[in-house]
Amino acid sequence: MKHVPEDLATFGGTPAFATPRSVGRPNIGDRAALFARLDAALDRAWLSNGGPLAEEFEQRVAAIAGTEFCVATCNATAGLQLALRATGVLGEVIVPSLTFAATAHAVAWLGLTPVFCDVDPLTGALDPEHARSLIGPRTSAILAVHVWGRAAPVPELEELAAEHGLRLFFDAAHAFGCTSAGRPIGGNGDGEVFSFHSTKFVNSFEGGALVTDDPELAARARRMRNFGIARAEQVELIGLNAKLNEAAAAMGLTSLDSMERFIAHNRENYYAYRDGLAGLPGISVLGFDERERNNYQYVILTVDERRAGLDRDTLLAILAAENVHGRAYFSPGCHQMRPYADGTRLPHTERLAAQVLAVPTGIAVSAADAAAIAGIIRVAITQPAAAARAA
Ligand SMILES: Cc1ncc(COP(=O)(O)O)c(C=O)c1O
Structure with a gap:
């Protein structure tokens, strides 16, 4: 468990995970x-x-x-x-x-x-x-x-x-x-x-x-x-x-x-992230409508740099140093990719594309892992200036 910025791997602390926790690692069934x-x-x-x-x-x-x-x-x-x-x-x-x-x-x-x-x-x-x-x-x-x-x-x-x-x-x-x-x-x-x-x-x-x-x-x-x-x-x-x-x-x-097991597992991870990140300035966890049936396969955060004190890419780098490989998913929007870029501006898409961060979930990530990843984000956000300098 990390408590202060000096614990972060980006500052020379030991990475939180010895093996990678990555977005998109396949779920393997029976x-x-x-x-x-x-x-x-x-x-x-x-x-x-x-x-x-x-x-x-x-x-x-x-x-x-x-x-x-x-x-x-x-x-x-x-x-x-x-x-x-x-x-x-x-x-x-x-x-x-x-x-x-x-x-x-x-x-x-x-x-x-x-x-x-x-x-x-x-x-x-x-x-x-x-x-x-x-x-x-x-x-x-x-x-x-x-x-x-x-x-x-x-x-x-x-x-x-x-x-x-x-x-x-x-x-x-x-x-x-x-x-x-x-x-x-x-x-x-x-x-x-x-x-x-x-x-x-x-x-x-x-x-x-x-x-x-x-x-x-x-x-x-x-x-x-x-x-x-x-x-x-x-x-x-x-x-x-x-x-x-x-x-x-x-x-x-x-x-x-194994579909039901995968969903239940993802759901636990989503709650672990949501609880672990609750109340953190500038960090929102995109919710699920609990009246619907959801697969919970993507846990998506948004990082509002002005309130968090850190931008999304810095947070991605801090996490990567801990062996946590999130994704800027989706960034940039397709309209700004080379084959399509023609000067079109889409303000909401561009703001979200700059802020979204998918964090690891799936069978290879336990709820305890998710809580630990949320803990890393909490330390980085609570001491943003120090964490940003280090990143
Ligand atoms: C939104 C969306 N559409 C389409 C695809 C393409 O899927 P496939 O890799 O099966 O062609 C993906 C793949 O990740 C996707 O995320």
Whole structure:
């Protein structure tokens, strides 16, 4: 336990952790179950192309998402592209800037134009009123993000999309297992896309899933996922190869088996951070709506330099010296990344991007670890000048 700035590793103290505590360290489920599934796949000699494990994975994901259809993909980026392409989206797509680059890239890679929208200054959720102001003659869709697993304003966006005849999709990469107004995230808009990348709390090494209640979208996406093939040797659409292979599905199923344990663990960590950081000037822990079901996979702090006396990047450096590897997640906003920077200014996104800090959680981080990390932050913030000098 650290009590004074001199205890901090950045001042020459012993790092709080001998081994790293990092954002995005994979949750590993039951290895024996994983190997049994892999063995069965090898015995079947059925390794991809809609194998039984991928099918089972789709059924279980659809059940959790509360949707009729699930099209499992090799990653979420491909899932987003399938959703946009299968619905014939053209021209401009409104996206938040405060997101992982993949959201914007999925749009741009299809030759569409991402139009960056600002967010709510407190929650980071896409601002429907700003989105409204960005709608023009070339707009054909909105791709919102349930950023950090907190639901985007679904009803407002559904209304806006209906009013203007736009397609509406949700990048739900962070929001598997969550609800919005008590309904599972999955069935909103035209379709939603989950990520099962290794860093996600449920993972399939790499993987994703497009979920929807639209039979036509599901059928087209399913074909496009497999080179546009409808039946043997019959190619009906331009497609890509975005299939989920059996090894990935084996991992995904094994991860699903432990999903409740992962959520409970993340929840404990979130409370440990929240309690440990309570009342600290300039540090806020982004809350969860406890009326909803949350996956608690991202614990997000904001660091207000004026009140904390330290900026986010200094705090990241102080933590790194303790072997605690947080992330400036997401910073910068996509609109300020080189491929997209055109002088657009989004004040709320830019302020949040400068302040947000994701702290480590997941199975590799215990609640005691989270409390200790909060303790480090407390020492750094209580003596900010000394800590800043040292960093
Ligand atoms: C918001 C968001 N969208 C999309 C993706 C892309 O997911 P994938 O790596 O499965 O393609 C990520 C990945 O972390 C993400 O955070």
